[in-house]
Amino acid sequence: MIHFILNEEEISTSIPPGMVLLDFIRYHRHLLGTKIGCREGDCGACTVLVGKLLDGELHYESMTCCLMPIGNAQGKHIVTIEGINPAPGVVNGLNPVQQAVVNAGATQCGFCTPGFVMSLAGFCLSNKEATKENAIAAVDGNICRCTGYKSIERAAEKIAELMKTRKDEAPVKFVSEQNILPAYFSSVKSKLLSLTNDQFLTSLAGRPVPDSHPDSYRDPIVVGGGTDLYVQKHDDMTHADTRFLFDDPALKGITKEGNKCVMGPSVTVTDLKNSAIINEAFPEFQQYAKLVSSTPIRNMATIAGNFINASPIGDFTVFFLALNAQLVLSDGKSKRELPLRKLYKGYKQLDKRPGEYIERVWFELPGKNTFFHFEKVSKRTHLDIASVNSAISLSMNGDVIAHAGISAGGVGPIPLYLQKTSAFLRRRTISEEIIKDAIEMAQTEISPISDARGSKEYKRLLLGQLIKAHFIHLNHPGGE
């Protein structure tokens, strides 16, 4: 059974937990305001808000429910557009977010509009500073084909102004008190608390592998955020045997242990963005993360999902390859440690045994003398998969490179750690000549193919440019 709150209603359902929340919302509950534009997380028409208790506090994040298995709704508050429409009798029938959209003329055909309104409501429910930029960032996963977005920017600006008076008040309290969102929001926390007191919540996660399994035994599909699984295997997921790791508290968290940063596999990109440890270690992390997918996808996408998906352009795979991250793999009984660099054996082929899942990820935090940088270029700068991406980690000893790690994505069948190039850079002093040689060396390690993201010639040229960009950035952080 899955239990959650949908708008004001408590739901207990025995539908398969692998079914996407979108179908449940639209076709089982007939809440038709949530739209379908792509079923691939790429348009935001299906955006809902997901409220979750964290350390006793209620936090909301936007998610695209077309990729969200209903199993991941367990114990949460799911909010659709119907859940933020003002109660009957409220003047105008519109909340201030909706009113701002109307006043700005920020809706034309209207098909994308509920998604935009939900994302903007998500901004109001977040702890983000009330700036126009942050309000706009909230709709970075919403595509509108009609308006050209300028009117949406104007609406976002008005909504940011609306939130300026919040100051330090808890967002949920503020928005329900100010009638920005319906009053029932203030009682959701207690309802969720009683819901999550039950023990059923972990039951979707833990499922040990049988000691001796018959030939017919197949691993259950491990589900993180679902943002890859539901794109790749959409049709098979509803009835698949699934194991949900997304909310398993044992698999979350980012901590510092000495020089090491230790992360649970179900850490999302948003968790990374919010982590003080990460931001301290990578001062430009916010810029990097902005290049990865969109707000709702970042709220769902886990690092383990990124690694195991084994896409040659996985952004965080490339990021952590340069840092020589280590994985702890477990099958529930025994564990082993494996460098991320050794995980990939060929196109979508992994050094992973049946039943194994990633239980931990750790890496050495960059020291004072370590320079780290991440570059990504895609056809569309935001919400797009890289044509080529690359990360570099250089430990410097004065002018000399003591240790180098360079990775590159989109230039081979797997995300690449550029071993020869990294080795070449060791004990070198950075100079134009060395950079040129490193770029040439990198060309010998890659084998890009032509596809929708670019020709192989382009990808070769681009990787060279990104390597160059790393070094320019090293010399002129912040501006080139």
Added chain:
Amino acid sequence: MKNKTTIGKNKLSLQTGGVEGNMDAYTHVRGESVYLDDIPIVNGTLYAAAFDSPVAHGKIKYLDTAEAEKMEGVIRIFTAKDIPGENQIGGIIPDEELLAGTHVHFCGMPVALVIAVSEEKARAALKKIEINIEPLPIITDPREAKEKGELIIKPRTFLLGDLDTAWQQCEHIFEGVASSGGQEHLYIETQGAYAIPQENGTIRIYSSTQGPTAVQRTTARVLNIPMNKVEVDTTRLGGGFGGKEDQATCWAVLCALATYHLKKPVKYSLHRMEDMRMTGKRHPYTSDFRIGLNKELKIIAYEATFYQDAGAAADLSPAVMERTLFHCTNSYYVPNVKATAYSCRTNVPPNTAFRGFGGPQGMFVIEAAIAKAAEALGIPASDIQQRNLLQTGDEFPYGQKAESEANECWSKANQLYRIKELQKEVEAFNAKNKWHKKGIALMPVCFGISFTKTLMNQARSLVHVYTDGSVGISTGAVEMGQGVNTKIVQVAAKIFSIDPAKVKINTTNTYRIANTSPTAASAAADLNGKATEIACQAILNRLKQVASDELSAGSGGKLPVETIEIKNELVYENGHVTGLHWKKLVMETYTRRISLSEHAHYTPPGIHFDAGKEKGHPFAYHVYGTSIITVTIDCLRGIYEIDSVKVVHDFGNSMNPMIDLGQCEGGIVQGIGWMTMEELIYDQEGKLKTNALSTYKVPDIYSVPKEISVHFLDTKKSNLAIFNSKAVGEPPLMYGIGAYFALRNAVKAFNPEASIPLDAPMTPEKVLMSLYPVSVPANL
């Protein structure tokens, strides 16, 4: 809403009938607007899914549906054999089968239709269908198609002046090739239809279509039933952009076919990847041009040959090709022109209408020619553009004389935005910055309003005033976000002088309004608005007659009708308020057994075109404008941003500035998308590689220009538009073409030697490859 200063407050309320923005906005933001997939499901509804060809061209050797038919929940599988009428959906030319009979002509061509009890089961069954196709040669290049004689229609040529002599007078002559890519419509609501059987063999079809009559006509043809047994109903579309003008028909007819046989409701709402794979797009073009200028930089000769990639069937390609010819000289007067167009049959899905309808493709080529000339002469293209702008009285290659605002828009833009200074700022920036370069380009636009097929310029409106004073209107226009319904409300509210809240627009329905033209060509508000105006006026005249009778009662004489006026729902006589008001007058009219309804017909006067001579007066009027686009490229990575788009646009006298501004901004961004990141890639086998939102990129909120300023040109000229408020749907898209040339200029600022093919879109890949033509990276 910068610079939207020319509209005074009072004038605004008079012109708008008290309406601002789109009246649908309220239900949109509450998620209560109804689209196809939101229509309540009738008991017993079945679900359809199309099995489409995996091969771009070939002969079907066998099609095996037996396994699929056995699957649980599968009701039936239909093929071409099950079609009772003609297996034909071609609108202009009958050359497109609904379901492939013996041959397939493109990847994505429907071959069979699975009907099952659920969507999931229908789609699962698709995977069990087996097909064996004997491959035939595949053509994906329009020039190759032309060489092989694969033409949809005979080529057409527009001629003006005497080109042969003109070349001899030219000081400079340049020639080259220019190509522009296709464009996926990417309406966020995918295609879909829902057919429901009615008594007596009648079928009601809910269709997400811009052309309900096309759906009705084609269904009748395919099912071999009369049109009066097909009711097509459309509430609104979640975007159309031309993609649902002709291509919505197929899905509706497929549902109707199944309903016809099974007597059950059948629904099909396409998945995004099905939609992208199976439907046609904006036509890619490749063209040859030759341009000749005199010493004063006047363009005196222009020759262009267009090769249109029509795809595998005609669809609307002949009409699109025609508009390419109409707009081949954009906003310029060229005295000697020869423009020829070929509609070339290839093995990709039939390409179709898309905002601009071939016009943008035609304009791109002359802009490319001008850019090439400017680059060779070492001057900004704007020097050539400005000198050649159309003047009133200038003749277009098709014989119509211009009623021009081209110079007015340009000089207003110059006055507001200071073109030369902007160009200098760009130069100064480029001199200072190594890794970032800016580029600037101007894009004047002249776009003709009317269906180029003259007979399509007709519309009807049915207006009912109910006895409580509320008004219900039906027209042939389809609402898809462009605000046509709001504008029609405004028309009625203005004519009757009543609260717009009293007016409701009904669904577009072929039972209420017959024989409609599709909602296209930017003309829906004009045609349907004018028809509504006529209908309202007729009712108003009767109401006034009644008012005059009523007010004359007991006064001996009869008050002349001309002395009666209705203002804000009150009846005035000679400027004095009377005891009569709207509601009372309406009831009185009813009591006197006088009609409160009117069905009116409108067709714009004075338009004609002789396709034999290729001359005439095809357009009711033209829309003009000028835009200035500035971009910045990152010369290290090849990525770029659009800094600003500054526009002066000729809206005429806008009746809804908020809607019109929205159309303008939306069109600009869509045009920029077409010119920059939207890249359709078909492989050699005719398979679409960019078949999902993850590979086909349209602008997101971060890729739009940082600034869009739109100034409404102040113009007093009258025109044939509804209340002088000019059509606005398509013209702004073409401002986006400037982005391509601005990017080119920015690349040239970094690498003056760059030889950049005139080949849109200008993707980051093309930018980087032009910045560094040899793949050895340049020095740091």
